Amino acid sequence: MTDSPEKLFSPGRGIDVVFNLNSLSPLVRASIIYDATYTKNELIIAQTTPRILPNTSFDEMHVTTLVIGEKREKKRLGLKCKISGISRDYALSKDTKEEAVFIEYMGKISEVNIRSAFRMSPGKNYSIFAKIILKDREYTFGKDFSILDLSITGIGIVVPKKTADRANPLLKTETGTTFTLGMALKHSEDEKVIIEKVACIASIARINTHFNENAALVGLQFLKMKPESEEILSRFIHHAQLDQIRQLNRYQS
Known part of the structure; x- marks a missing residue:
């Protein structure tokens, strides 16, 4: 696998956090990467809906993203991770603060399949x-x-x-x-x-x-x-x- 965390999980990229990937009912929550410190294996992401809390219960957690291969095929790659902190007033800029989740990734990048877990309800937009x-x-x-x-x-x-x-x-x-x-x-x-x-x-x-x-x-x-x-x-x-x-x-x- 030639992809690296720096290439896959760069600031501004849309991601999906997956809880209990290998269970019969994985939970998927979409997010965006605010920032990253690759020397610490750390990603700072937008709070999800429903919110990720310090006491959120799960057996395993992955951070994933979609990539397009050389033959234009789509695949989802991910890393195991864990919650390392939550900030209610993370500074995106001088005048903008948002709630953010700090996650620490680990292990090797691997291909994952979570197609059936994605679900949304229609709304105004x-x-x-x-x-x-x-x-x-x-x-x-x-x-x-x-x-x-x-x-x-x-x-x-x-x-x-x-x-x-x-x-x-x-x-x-x-x-x-x-x-x-x-x-x-x-x-x-x-x-x-x-x-x-x-x-x-x-x-x-x-x-x-x-x-x-x-x-x-x-x-x-x-x-x-x-x-x-x-x-x-x-x-x-x-x-x-x-x-x-x-x-x-x-x-x-």
Whole structure:
């Protein structure tokens, strides 16, 4: 591995902190590197959402980032690390202070896989429109369901148990049923509104009819998606997480 911490984890770079990487349910929190002291194996990163606390419980912790290889392939590289300190008023500049987390990295750089752990909820700055085509019938966002969260491997939707005083036919669908899913991912960049479209074959992975009194939670799994669509989706989720961090820092400052 020719990559070094100095090349991979430079100030200003977007990263993902991963807790319990080798468990069945790793936790991923997006962040940005504020500064680094490589002679001490130390990185200073933005506080995450949810916040990393001194008593945050985990078995192992990694700092990771995406890189593009010589053949334009994407891979995620990371290092084991641990929390060495937390500052509520770290000075980014003379007039700007933010909450920061100090981490100490160790060991060798290795390739890691955490695709299924990324999950975001749509908001004001990063919104999602979706349409399901199932058995020649269309189900649309806002009318037939709302979106709870999104990951690179699937999407969680909240489905009303009744529509127009009738049982929602979407909830009568068996798990494992496949269908066509189209999504429009909307965000702003340089004051321009950008809408990127992603389509795939998906399936109903689970249906939880006890989500609440009026609605069920349905988990949809992506089955067939083009690599370029995966890249769009991954970038959208990551940028949405970073935007959440910026919004929280702005609120706390």
